[in-house]
Amino acid sequence: MAWTDICAYEDLVENSGICALFNGCQVAVFLLQQQGRQELYAIGNYDPVGGANVLSRGIVGSVGEQIVVASPLYKQHFNLSTGQCLEQPEVVLPVYAVKLQHGRVWLHAQQQKQQASAA
């Protein structure tokens, strides 16, 4: 599967998230722009603990070395790189590849990308 154009760079919110509809799934996309770094992250928007599509509205930050978002419902932290919940490690969210190109934000289903690179 190819990369999909989601939105303009200006649609992102600095140090916060937005939600995109991607292949019928809700994906939370975060832009980190702090301390000289600029990074994009994309994970599932659905919070399986709270049972609602809200993670793009959480606060992003760091816990130790991990970059995380805190769910706005019950405040669990999810690692933005692995999708894993810090408080309940058995809960793992889908992670998506995301990139910035020509001023546009692009999403790609990571698992398929991994399969592709393995092949």
Add this chain to the structure above:
Amino acid sequence: MQQTKHILVIGNGMVGHHFVEQLRAKDPQANITVLCGEARLAYDRVHLSGYFSGTSAEQLALTTEEAYQAANIQYRLNCWVEQIDRDQQLVITRQGGQFYYDKLVLATGSYAFVPPIPGNEQPHCLVYRTLQDLDAIAQSAAQSKVGVVIGGGLLGLEAANALKQLGLQTHVVEFAPQLMAVQLDQAGGQMLSQKITELGVQVHTGKATQAIVAGAECRYQLQFADGESLETDLVLFSAGIRPYDQLARSCGLAVGDRGGIVVNDQCQTSDPHIYAIGECALWQQKIFGLVAPGYQMARVVVSQLTAGGLSFTGADMSTKLKLLGVEVGSIGDAHARTPGALSYVFTDPRAQVYKKMVVSKDGKRLLGAVLVGDTSNYDSLLQYALNDMLLPKQPEQLILPAASGAAVAALTLPNSATICSCHNVAKGDIVAAMDSGCCDLASIKSCTKASTGCGGCTALLKSVVDDELKSRGVEVKNHLCEHFAYSRQELLHLVQVGGIKTFAELLSRHGQGLGCDICKPTVGSILASSWNDYVLKKPHVGLQDTNDTFLANMQKDGSYSVVPRIAGGEITAEKLLVIGQVALDFNLYTKITGGQRIDLFGARLEQLPAIWQRLVDAGFETGHAYGKSLRTVKSCVGSTWCRYGVQDSVTQAIAIENRYKGLRAPHKIKMAVSGCTRECAEAQSKDIGIIATENGWNLYVCGNGGMRPRHADLFATDLDTDTLIRYIDRILMFYIKTADRLQRTSVWLEKLDGGLEYLRKVIIDDQLGIAQELENQMAALVNTYACEWQATLDDPQALKRFRQFVNSPQPDPNIVFVEERAQIRPATAEEKRRWQQQIPVTQLSTSELPATALAEEK
């Protein structure tokens, strides 16, 4: 090995339960059976009046049936014992059940004494002792306007508090010439009367009630020996307690002339197989009506049954409590009856504080004390009395106002000093617990049980632990989180002194990492309190909790609720129609809030701007229900309409709400204004409470409802409006500057060194010289107020965030409503599953959208 003993306990009050708990801890094998006369297991009788201010029976419970079952304790509820057969060691119940015992423990407690006054058996003549009594009182109060408590002792005043909480016009009638004659001297009793009268409870001392007859205006009339009378709808007897010793009497155990089961130092009755503990036991001609001595007796019997050697040696009857919001303390020889005893007395007629200290003839030992209106010295004084410590050269320093520094330092206490008298925990036990690895208050409490009884020693326990930690070189940290090694107060200082305007700047200068969901909202709030920037301005938007980001309250399904400001709870019919029409058009669930406004639930993220455009067009402003900021100023209708009102509480509430709206603080702030002492606005449960008087306004501070209710403290009386506002400005700004993150004013005050007195010194006497600065800072915030919703509607960049998907106009298909009682509610997971099997999800949710909302989104 010892044979399993049958231990039978009659009574499951606080003392009976303590016995069972202690015995099970010491002897896991013992066969324990408890016969409980009430319908529920043990509950906290000390805090009984909390039942009327929101504490549930479950919260008062000291244990549960599950816990007893898990500990293998047999129990029977509603089980009244008819007879004890000492020869066969059998107990026979009213239901005919027979229970064998090796050892029997009587913990039957006491009952309320009803004086033999003609007419005392009428339906609305009640007592105050059990939860069942409380239910009866509540029922009667619902049909009553006036209530009288007969008996002005400790329990009587507790009962008066209960009646007041039930909204009755409350009187206390006492036979003696003063209140609390056992614990207080005459001057202390008078000060207490005065304070209680000002709180709206009328006190009648030196009154002997002779008859209760039918009333003219009320249900009954009390007729006094002096020829006067008092009308009332409800009579509550609280004229002392009498031991439940009937069982002991009928089986031939020795009882006292005036009641009580005679026990020796081992708490054994005249039958060596039978023990008696608590308020039914008579030791050296004394009955102990407090819980701590009862617990002590329970431990003595446990020790006797488990081959220990503990014996009962009497108990300290000192007591500290809050009656109707008035602090009262009594220690040892309060009446200075010891030969040669000397008294030091301090009276502050303005603050209405009375303190007396009774010392030995040589001035070296403390024998007793009376404290009314301020018990901050109680812990220190009690330690001097209990540990027989040598008093300072000028003992009067201990009760003089400037003497807060002279309080006994926890470090100087001997290891034998009792810290918690309910559970008999000495300082040495706490030090031992810390030696074995407990290093915070919570673990020390659960390990030693200290401060889990009446809670009176909480502050002392904390200072013992803190001092001990310090002496061990442990730094007591209050860092906000891993990103900032500063407390909230220190961060606020850094922001204001350094003129720091953004989180990024603060983080790069004083922090590390990227921040988190703890420090970001805290700093967001500090920046707002300091500079009052629009919270959705670009550098601040990522700092806000979702509720602040979208200026609405997120609900469990990810939808939001909307609360427009209705200052003082006053609203025109036109505006009510607007809210109703908006709710209809967007199909929102509506509910009246506790803060006298209207909450609209079920708004989708993308609907919020359209909803607010309608509300703003009609003149509404945001209600900040989402913010750590001023919520509402509740009001009663006041002198404008009400027959009883003495000031215009509505105008005052609206003015105050408009003054402080939008103020960002460490936590939410609630206020109320009542137009008279009947207090219909419930101001005493608010952070800032204002009650009208004939001469102006009484200001109450730092109250709280919710999980940990706290009655607000009376801060200043009879203020004019200007002074009132000035004090509130200062208090709020001082709170914003010094409180911890998410610390309500109630906890803030409790943690504030020096407490209420210190707050008065800062706010009223301007001891720190910052009053003007506080007022200026508040003025700057008040002058820069802007409605955040108005600002958001004017900002296309901010509006862009109000959509579920950045790349689709579709709503969130997971938000699904069903109808209940003619309104919407979120569908349960099960309902969604069932539904999704029938209809494609996307179609379902769009079809739920009202046509107008869809139209407005385009």
